[in-house]
Amino acid sequence: MMDLSQEKLLEMYKKMVTIREFEQSLSEAVSGGTLPGFVHLGIGQEAIHVGVAYALRPTDWVSSTHRDHGMLIARGADIKRMRAEIFGKVTGYCKGKGGSMHLAVYDKGAPGCNGILGPSQTINNGIALALKKRGQGDVAVVLFGDGAAHRGEFHEALNLAACWKLPALAICVNNQYAISVCFDDACAIEDIAARSSGYGIPGLVVDGNDVMAVYEAISETVKSIREGKGPALLELKTRRFKGHFEGDPQSYKTPEEVAEEMKNDPIPIFAKQLLEQEITTEEKLKAIEEDVKKELQEAIEFTEKSEYPSLEEIYTDLVYEERRAV
Amino acid sequence: MVAYGSVFDNNEKVNIVRRVVLGLDAMGVKDVFFMPDYFGIGVRAVEDLEVSLKANFLDMKIENTQDDSARAADILDKLGVACIITLGGDGTNRVVAKTCAETPLLPISTGTNNVFPSMVEGTLAGMAAGVAAMNSSYRPDFIKQVPRLVLKYGPEIVDIALIDVVVSKLGFIASRAVWDISTLQEIFLSKAEPGNIGFSSIGGNISDLPPADGKGVHIVIGPGQHEVKAPIAPGLIRSVPIKSYRLFEPGEKIPLLHTPAMIALDGERERIEGKNTHITIEIDVKGPWVIDIPRALQQAAKQRLFINPNHLRR
Numbered sequence: 001m002m003d004l005s006q007e008k009l010l011e012m013y014k015k016m017v018t019i020r021e022f023e024q025s026l027s028e029a030v031s032g033g034t035l036p037g038f039v040h041l042g043i044g045q046e047a048i049h050v051g052v053a054y055a056l057r058p059t060d061w062v063s064s065t066h067r068d069h070g071m072l073i074a075r076g077a078d079i080k081r082m083r084a085e086i087f088g089k090v091t092g093y094c095k096g097k098g099g100s101m102h103l104a105v106y107d108k109g110a111p112g113c114n115g116i117l118g119p120s121q122t123i124n125n126g127i128a129l130a131l132k133k134r135g136q137g138d139v140a141v142v143l144f145g146d147g148a149a150h151r152g153e154f155h156e157a158l159n160l161a162a163c164w165k166l167p168a169l170a171i172c173v174n175n176q177y178a179i180s181v182c183f184d185d186a187c188a189i190e191d192i193a194a195r196s197s198g199y200g201i202p203g204l205v206v207d208g209n210d211v212m213a214v215y216e217a218i219s220e221t222v223k224s225i226r227e228g229k230g231p232a233l234l235e236l237k238t239r240r241f242k243g244h245f246e247g248d249p250q251s252y253k254t255p256e257e258v259a260e261e262m263k264n265d266p267i268p269i270f271a272k273q274l275l276e277q278e279i280t281t282e283e284k285l286k287a288i289e290e291d292v293k294k295e296l297q298e299a300i301e302f303t304e305k306s307e308y309p310s311l312e313e314i315y316t317d318l319v320y321e322e323r324r325a326v
Numbered sequence: 327m328v329a330y331g332s333v334f335d336n337n338e339k340v341n342i343v344r345r346v347v348l349g350l351d352a353m354g355v356k357d358v359f360f361m362p363d364y365f366g367i368g369v370r371a372v373e374d375l376e377v378s379l380k381a382n383f384l385d386m387k388i389e390n391t392q393d394d395s396a397r398a399a400d401i402l403d404k405l406g407v408a409c410i411i412t413l414g415g416d417g418t419n420r421v422v423a424k425t426c427a428e429t430p431l432l433p434i435s436t437g438t439n440n441v442f443p444s445m446v447e448g449t450l451a452g453m454a455a456g457v458a459a460m461n462s463s464y465r466p467d468f469i470k471q472v473p474r475l476v477l478k479y480g481p482e483i484v485d486i487a488l489i490d491v492v493v494s495k496l497g498f499i500a501s502r503a504v505w506d507i508s509t510l511q512e513i514f515l516s517k518a519e520p521g522n523i524g525f526s527s528i529g530g531n532i533s534d535l536p537p538a539d540g541k542g543v544h545i546v547i548g549p550g551q552h553e554v555k556a557p558i559a560p561g562l563i564r565s566v567p568i569k570s571y572r573l574f575e576p577g578e579k580i581p582l583l584h585t586p587a588m589i590a591l592d593g594e595r596e597r598i599e600g601k602n603t604h605i606t607i608e609i610d611v612k613g614p615w616v617i618d619i620p621r622a623l624q625q626a627a628k629q630r631l632f633i634n635p636n637h638l639r640r
Contacts, residue, residue: 184364189335189337189365191335206501210499212498212500213498213499213500216498217501273498276598276600277498277586277598278600278601
C-alpha cells in the first residue's frame with residue numbers, strides 16, 4: 001500500500017494535468033467550431049482515471065464509457081494519436097474511424113470506449129472470462145456511470161461475474177447526473193456500492209476526487225481479485241465540471257451547485273497533498289504544467305498536419321461476409 | 327475490501343430510527359428533533375408511524391459530510407435536549423462529542439467495527455433515551471462522563487479521539503482506513519479491553535496490562551517485548567509486534583516518537599503532522615457524557631416507570 005515513489009507521484013500529477021489540458025483543448029475546439037459531433041468530457045474526474053490506471057498492471061484490461069479519454073491517457077496512450085483519432089485523422093489509434101466515442105487502444109489494454117451505456121459491463125465479463133482461462137492473474141476492469149448502474153446489464157453482469165467468480169472489477173463513476181437526471185431523483189438508495197450485497201460480492205464507496213484514495217482502494221481490491229476471490233463493485237463519488245456533452249448548458253444545475261462542485265477540483269487537491277508532504281515544490285509543479293502545455297501543442301500540430309482517411313478506407317477494417325448473389 | 331465488517335444501509339437505519347421513536351413515544355417523550363440528511367432517514371422513519379410525539383427537523387444546511395453531525399450536535403445542545411441519540415461508529419461519535427458539550431449521548435452502533443457505541447436494539451435505545459428525558463432535571467447514575475484522548479499544540483486542543491489515536495508512517499489520508507500493521511508506529515488508547523474490536527483490542531490482549539480505568543495506554547509498535555494476536559478489524563486478526571507499552575496518567579503530555587507522521591483518530595486517518603510538529607497526546611476525563619442503556623432501564627424499573635399507574639388490581 002502506498003508504495004509510490006516521489007517520481008511516480010509526480011508522474012501521476014503530470015497525467016492528471018495532461019488529461020485536464022487535453023480535454024480543455026477539445027472543449028475549445030468544439031466551441032470554436034473545429035471539432036464537430038458529440039464530445040463528452042470528464043473534466044473534474046481526472047483523479048479516477050489516474051488512480052485506477054496506476055493501481056493496475058499493463059496486462060490488465062479496462063473498458064470504459066464515452067467519457068473516458070482520460071482513462072486511455074492515464075494508461076499511457078499517446079496524446080498525439082488520441083487527438084488525431086478524435087479529429088478523425090488517419091494517424092489516430094483507429095485510423096480516424098472510432099472518434100471520441102469509440103476510441104480503442106488495444107496495446108494499452110483498452111478494448112474501446114462505448115457510446116452505449118450498459119453493454120460494456122457484459123462485454124467486460126467476456127474479457128474477464130478470457131483472462132481467467134489464461135490464468136495469469138490479470139483483471140478486467142469496467143467503468144460506467146450512475147445512469148448505467150440502473151440498467152439491467154449492470155445487474156446481469158454482476159450476477160454472472162459473481163456466479164463464475166470472474167476476475168472483474170466494476171467501477172461506478174457516480175458523478176450524480178445521468179445526462180440531466182439527478183442521482184437523488186433516480187435512485188432509491190444512497191450508494192450504488194450497496195447493491196454489491198445483492199450479489200454476495202464486496203462493495204466500497206470511495207472519494208473519487210482524491211487520487212490517492214482511488215489508488216489505494218483499487219490496489220487493495222485488485223489484490224483480492226487476482227487471488228481468485230471473485231469480482232467487486234467500487235463506487236467512486238465525483239462530479240463532472242462540464243455538461244453531459246460539450247454544448248450542454250447544464251440548466252439542470254444551479255449556479256451554487258456548480259460553484260460547490262468546483263471546490264473539489266482533484267488537481268489542486270493532489271497538488272496540495274504533494275506540497276504539504278514536501279514531495280515537491282511549487283516551481284516543480286509549474287514546470288510540469290509547462291511541459292504538458294508543450295506536449296499538447298505538439299499533439300495539436302500533429303493532428304493538424306495529419307490527413308483524413310481516404311475514401312477507400314470506408315471498406316477496410318470491417319467484419320463482414322461477402323453476400324452471396326441470389 | 328480488507329476486512330469483513332458489516333455496515334447497515336440507510337433503509338436499515340430508517341428501521342432502527344423507527345424503533346427508537348416508538349421507544350421514545352412509549353416513555354412519554356413529547357418532542358424529538360432530527361438532523362436532516364440527503365436520504366431522509368428521519369422523514370422516512372416517522373412517515374405513517376402512529377405516535378403521539380412531535381417530530382421536528384433541524385433547520386440546517388446539509389453538506390453530506392461529518393460536519394453536518396457536528397453542527398447538528400451543537401444546535402441540539404443549544405436547544406437543551408435531554409440527550410442526543412447517534413447512529414454511527416466511533417468516528418461519527420467523535421465528531422458529535424466535539425460539539426455536544428454537556429448533553430449526554432446515546433450511541434447506537436451501525437456497523438461491526440466500533441468500540442464506543444453499543445450494538446443495541448433500537449427499541450431499547452429509545453426507551454433508555456426516554457428514561458434519560460424523564461430524569462433530565464439532575465445527572466442520574468446511569469449517565470457517566472468518559473475519558474478522551476486529546477491532541478494539543480501547547481495548551482491548545484486541536485482534536486480529540488474517543489477510543490484510539492494511531493500513528494503511522496502512511497503518507498496520505500487517501501481511503502482513511504488503517505489496517506496495514508507494517509505501517510504502524512504507536513497507538514494511544516482510552517479503552518483497552520479484550521472484548522473490543524479494532525486497535526483497542528491490541529492493548530486489551532496484552533495479558534499483564536492492568537485495566538486503563540481513566541488512564542491511557544501507550545503502545546509502541548515494533549519488534550521487542552511481545553507479539554500480540556488481535557482483531558484489528560472484523561475478520562482481520564493480526565499478530566502485532568509490541569516494542570513497549572505502558573499506562574499514562576491524565577495530564578501527561580506525550581510527543582510523537584517519529585515525524586512526519588499520519589495520525590488516525592478513532593479508526594480514520596485525519597491529520598498529517600510535519601517533521602517539526604510539537605503535537606502532544608494526553609488523556610483527560612472530559613469526554614462526552616454517555617448513557618448506559620441497561621443501567622438506565624434498570625433504574626426505570628426501580629422507579630416503577632414501566633408500571634401503569636392507572637391499572638387497578640381487582
